[in-house]
Amino acid sequence: MDPFITAWAALRAAVADLADADYARPSGCAGWLVRDLVCHLVIDAQDVLITLVTPAEGEATxxxxxxxxLLSEPPSGDDPLDALIxxxxxxxxxxxxxxxxLDDVGSAAGRAAALADPAALVTTQDKVLTVGDYLSAYVLEWTLHHLDxxxxxxxxxxxxAETLAVARAALETIAGAAFPASFTDTDALLVGTGRRAPTAEQTTALGEFAGRLPLVLG
Incomplete structure (x- = not known):
């Protein structure tokens, strides 16, 4: 729970510090300006609120x-929601x-997460998982979007630094492989998800793992 709250609070604080002109700058999400990314975060916060009040029965899937x-290629932007943003x-x-x-809805999402039972089951995207696992997954989302x-x-x-480390560990679990120790947590996240091309030295350090990158998350 703590990494989720820390990552989300840091991301919202970074948005609060933006100057008006910053909203028109490009973000790290291909084709999106900073304002588009912030709008996406509003929808993400809404999704968190919806999921936390959508209980599930049975067992986690x-x-x-x-x-x-893991998607075979990056989003094209043709998805209706992506095009709407x-x-x-x-x-x-x-x-x-x-x-x-974002501050209004995001604050509510943060409070809801802090009050939720980590062991409770919820459902989203036709998947069932514990609240704790759901919020843990979002640490990766928040950290990547903070970098974006x-x-x-x-x-x-x-x-x-603590949420960068948690996000890196999550990405390595998803990949089933660890990034070289020479990679900083930021390098692992940016190179691993295709947000930055690896240097020649990094490609060598990655070895066969380089052929599996980028890891496109969906």
Whole structure:
């Protein structure tokens, strides 16, 4: 629970620190501006709230790693929801309204997570998992999107070291392989998910693992 709360609080604080002009800058998500990413975070927060009040019966079908699907290629942007995001973000007009909406819904999602029973079962995307595993999966989501948010904002606050480490470990579990010790946690996350191309030295260090990258999460 703690890494989720830490990662989410840090990401929301980074958004709160944005200048209005920053919303028009590119993000680390291909084809999305910072404002589009922030709008996506609003929807993510809504998903957290919905999932936490959608109980399931029986047994868990996946754990935190199993929550993620590995896609064969990156999203094309043709998905209706993906295509909606830039239009919805632009409709806010004033970026402060978008920031306010994220703070409002995001704060509620954080409170709901803190109050939830980690052992309770919930369902989302036709999967059943414990609240603890669901929130653990979102540490990877929040950390990657924090890196996306600051991709072209070098002065912006970075994700906390502890959540970078947790996110790296999660990605390695999903991959079934560890990144070389020479990789920083940020390198592992960016290179591992295709957000940054590996250097020649990193490709050599990766060995056969390089042929399995990027890991496209869906």
């Amino acid at each position: 996946v754990d935190a790693a199993g929550y993620w699907d 830039p239009r919805l973000a632009a409709a806010y007009g004033d970026p402060r309204l978008l920031a306010f909406h 948010l600051i991709a072209h904002l070098p002065a912006a606050p970075r994700p906390p």
